[in-house]
Amino acid sequence: MKVLYADDRGRAGWPVLGALVLVLGLVAGCATAPDPTDREAVVEFQQINDPGEPTNRAVFAVNQVLDKGVLKPAAGMYRHLVPPAVRTGVGNALNNLRSPVIFFNDVLQGEMRRAGVTFMRFVINTTIGIGGLGDPASDMGFPYHSEDFGQTLAAWGVGEGPFVMLPVFGPSNPRDAVGLVVDFLVDPINMWANNTDREYITYARGATRAVDERARNYDLLEDIERSSLDFYATIRSLYRQRRVDEIGNGETRGNVPGPGVTETPRLNSEEVSQWK
């Protein structure tokens, strides 16, 4: 049984690009706001939370061209030529390299137990796991989880802001875009590479992450594109739902809006802030 599973673990951050994108976002064209007297339309407009939709769609189209021309073929070849065991090792190593950033965000969110898990994972996998290629920590009761600064900001009560489609980096919002930049800046490996004139390491790691990530979601994205009526709207919806789930560490559940007796979303106040 194949199910939808969007993992957005890997989105490296290039601060320059991030800043450029934010500027672009500000200059962006705006979606036509609905007639303010049509209450249902106004509610819908707010729920979709995509005032820059025309620009976002244009950026998405460019991203699609880049994907079809570069990333997707690269990921396809990677999947085709590299044996699964090696790919698993590469994925493990990339996860392990992200440990310091995950630890940093665990701590900032006050999640000390999860910070401990991240710390133990890093120690175990770097040593017994041979530089992170293996993942013995998972079998020892320290399963992987991801965190990023966008989630930390959310935990601190910062709202997502309007949906933004970033060039190259894909679906995001101002909060998560800032998160990308912060995660990039606090990453010790990036710091070391940038301070010792080894920027190529940063680029190589970013490219590997992009290919690894794309290969991992290859079939999933194919399936979504094949079956969705409006690919852009689907990606937007998937991104926003996944982020709510990630921010709640997979524990935000129950009484979310859905088909049933009423049309009105019945949310508690905490969930309302997450859905906004």
Added chain:
Amino acid sequence: MEVKRFRLGKATAAVTAFILAICLAIPPAASAGREDAARQFIASLADRAIQALTTADIPRAERIRRFRTLFNDHFAVEDIGKWVLGRYWSRATPAEQTEYLRLFEDYIVASYVDRFATYTGERLRITRALAEEGERATVFSEIVLPGGGKTPVRIDWRVESGAGQPKITDLVVEGVSMSTTLRSEFGSIMRRDGGKLDGLFAVLREKTAAIKAAQ
């Protein structure tokens, strides 16, 4: 002997009373019953779906027929369809509503049926069930997918058991609700066409045909 037996009886009574008190203090029995019912419903549906859909050598037409039957029997298809269309449902004429539900069902069947073709024997593990307001319950489950690493994928089943027979109203995979995703797509098409259903009907027909032809 007499004394001892009497003491034991007293102790048993005290324990019984204590247990009773706890049971009464804990949630009403009705919700516990609803949770068990929902859990059993999902477990048996999963078994039936696996049996009916994952035999490798059944022809696709037969697979589609079986999936459609399972879908109509166990999902609140009409409720889902209405909710997915959102505010445009009540504005549609009865004829449009009928046509919409027909196209909706066709589209869902076509786009979901092949997801079972790649199934290779993973077990769905039900972790817990939770009664919610109204006649609702959510059944939480997980499944380890091949190549998905060591972390299982979480699947939540939202079940409504209003008029006797329980029905699934939504499927939430890793926090992503199928109904919510469909609603945002359908809404997007409807807004593009200024709230007219013709455009949506055309897209649904075209997409369903394309999915069927691709296999």
